[in-house]
Every structure is written in C-alpha cells, then in structure tokens.
Amino acid sequence: MDWHLIIAAAIKIVVFVFFVTLPLVAMSVWAERRVSAAIQDRVGPNRVGPFGLLQAVADGIKFLLKEDFTPAHVRKFYFWLAPALTMVPALLTCAVLPFGSRLFGEKMVIADLDVGPLYVFAIASLTVYGIVLAGWASNSKYPFLGGVRSTSQMISYEICMGLSIVPLVMIYGDLNLGRIVHEQAQNGWALLPLWGEGLSPKGFLLALPIFVSFVIFTTSMFAETNRLPFDLPECETELVAGYHTEYSSMKFALFFLGEYAAMIIGSGLCVTLFLGGWSLPFGWLAPATIDAEVPFWHGLIHLGAFFAKVIVFILFFIVVRWTLPRFRYDQLMRLGWVFFFEIALANVVLTAILLWVLK
C-alpha cells in the first residue's frame, strides 16, 4: 500500500469537498438571494453577519433544529434514502474535476481518471434515483407527479448533455479532464482559441461546433439541475413543491443543497471542458508539459483562476434564473428531443467532417 497516495487523496477530498465545495454551496445560496434581490430592486438578506454573509449558517442551524417530520403514509426506507441520493452523487462528481494544476508536486485532482466525463455522467445520472424515490416514497399525488416530471426531464436532457460533449472529446482525442485542460492551457480554450495552435483557421473552424456544444451543454445543465427556466419539478400552482413536498427539516435541505451542489459541479465541468479549467488566458503561467513541476505560487494562481471562473459561471446561472420565464412542459420536451438531440447529433457529424477535412 502506498500510504503517501492515500493520505494525499484524503486531504484533497476533505479540503476540496468539505472546505471548498460545501461552503461554496452555502455561499451560492446567499449569492442567489442577494443577486435576485438586487435584480428586483430589493436588499435581500443583510442582517446576519457582514452583508448577511452568515445567513447560510443561520439557515443551516434552522434546518438542523426544525422538527424532522416523517409522515405516517410514506415508505420510510426510500423516503429516508432519497435525500441522500440527490446530495451524494452531486458531491461524488467532484472527484474528477481538476481544480488546479499542481501544489506541493501533487496533481490538484482527487482521482485522475482516464474516463473523466463518462464518470461524471454515470454518477450524475444517479441523481435521478433520488428524485424518483422521493416522488414515489412520499406516497402522495403531487410529489409523485413532480417526481415523474422531473425524472423525464432529467433523462431527456442527459442524452443531449452526453452527446454535446462528444465533439469536444473527438477534437481532443482524450477523456482525461486533466489532459484536456492542459491542452487548452497550451493551445487556447475550447471556446476562445486565441493563442497557441488554436490561433489558426483550423482552430476557428472547430470553435463553431464547440460553441454549439457549449450552448447545448449549458442549457442541458440548467435542465439537469432543475433550475429556471426549466424548474418544472417545482410548481406551486400545479404540484405544490414537487417531489420534496412531504419533506421537512434537514431532509428538505439536502434536496436544496443537492441542487446547488449539482449546479457548482456542473459549472466546474463546463469551465473545465469549454473555458480552460484552471488555466489562465493566452497561455500565461501554463506548465510546459503535463508532468512539469509548477512553482507554488503558480499553483495557487491556477486554483484561484478555476474558482473565479466557476463563481462567474454560478453568477451566470443565477442571473439567467431571474431573467427568463419558465418553459411550458411540452416546450421543454420539444426543446430537448426535437431540437437539442438532433442538433447535438448533427454537431457530432459536423465535427467529424471538419476533423477529416482539416486533418
């Protein structure tokens, strides 16, 4: 057994998941409320701590102290299992995200898998089970209908999401997220090929399918995380609160946190795939090879760059939520199955042709 590796992985898991992602979840709830307030000319939570920053802590304490009520008519085992099943996959997907280059000679990724995006999709699709079980185990009609709705939505958009990154994988010829980021650091981000080998007719031509991928991927991400304009599972007038109608206290909070955690991990994945992950623009401070040593402060800057990009992306999520009206259910399904599915397929073919022509 190589204890050194295990201890390093454990430290990365604890720091990245519990000291970065979970606080980021709490902060994004706060940001959501403050930003939405500002958009609507309100103030938002500003009482707890400076600028209301400790609001998340207060909310957490409130959730823990509230009565955890399990209705008599639910199927207890699945009712208890469902909230965990929505939260855990969201956190598990952190494992393959490269959130920095290197610190102390360690790769800043928990598991340097060669099948990064596949792992993410495999785990993220488990979230559906949480929602199905929550809707079914609640044994009540609104959660059931909400669960069914949410499930069909997530399954539909998972296909588009998976297909949308195929062109990217074809272009990089690699499924290792670390190497994809390294490639982008050297030769231009997928969306902005403005330096290195990307700065060529080939790079610009390939940016077209990548842009289409980006739009489909981001939109599908909105649908996957059940956020507006695709927040069909929750609908006060039709479904009360959808699949978590019967939940209270920390179990409800887990659904809530799972949604935000999925949003953060989704943003992280999107940043990694399309916006160069931890790399700085124009190849600044980029390590020469993937195994090259990185000075300590470069590593810190890379960490900062990744989280800055993720935070900007989360803000984008939030602003979109408070900008767009929601889709009707049939429009949602039409968009997913009639448009995105076909466009994503055509995009794969287009990329293949472009790669063949530009070989």
Added chain:
Amino acid sequence: MAIIVQRPKLKWWEQLYLPSLFIGMKVTLGHFIATLTRKSKVTMQYPEEKWDANLPDHYRGAPALVTDEHGRERCVACQLCEFICPPRAITIKPEEIPSDDKWAKVEKRPRAFEIDMIRCIYCGLCEEVCPEQAIYLRKDYAITGTSRAEMVHDKERLYEIGGVRTGLVNKWNELK
C-alpha cells in the same frame, strides 16, 4: 365579443430564443447594477431608518388620553368611546369625583381606562365621538409586547402616550 389576438410572427433568429436571453439579461443586469451602485434605492432598513418625520398629520396611530393645561384629566368617563368602539377594545370603569376634590364639579372620571391594543383597529371613532376631546389617536404605531397582558394599555400608559393638550376646541388639529 371574442377578440382574436394576433401572435407576432417571429423571425428565425428570434425563434432561436438566445437573443431574448441577452435582451432580458440587459434588463436584469441593469437593475442589478443600479441597485449595487445605490441609484435605485427603494427599501428602507426599518428599525434603523424610520419614516416617522414624514408621517402625515392625519395619521391614526395608537389612541391615548390627554390632560388639559391645568393637569386635569379630560376624560369624564361618559363611556361614549367604549360604546362606539367597533372591536370593543376600550374598557372604562367610571368613578365619582369626591366633593372635596378641586375638580368636584366635573363629577365623573375614569377609575380605570384600558385599551386592548390587540383588539384596536385604529379606526379613530373614539376620537371622533369624544365630546370632551380627551382621547386622540397619536403617531405611535410600533405597539409590541411579549404577552397579551402587556398589550393592554392602562390609564397610566395612555396618559404617558397622550401627554398634555391645551386650548378649548382643538379636536381636529394636531397638538395645538
């Protein structure tokens, strides 16, 4: 009569949905920035900032009893306010003024005068009906308490809120 609303014919780029996303984001981000730079300030931070200085003269806050310029309580315990009070918030226990009192010729005064502020609806009928101009609605609005008993204003508290009013006929004016 049925009116058929013509749906606008959308151009192909309008049907893409993305342009409207950016138009919408222009609006929301505009509000966001305006709020951040304090250009649009709508919300008042209530306990710190108050609107008290701008309350209009006809504001109807908590009802209170007043004394006149001689320190005499104006209320003569006629109980008209008690009878007219729609939610029956007022309870008066009248008593006779003893003959050796300075104001013996007034004959009657309230022994106890209680207004239940949980019941009070701030309608102002007590003020309107009072023939002695002894009860007024003041500008106090933040009436709070931690128990029901605390929310009942007794005579002492009512005079404390009301204070002194001078003059003969000043019923329709604010603190003449």
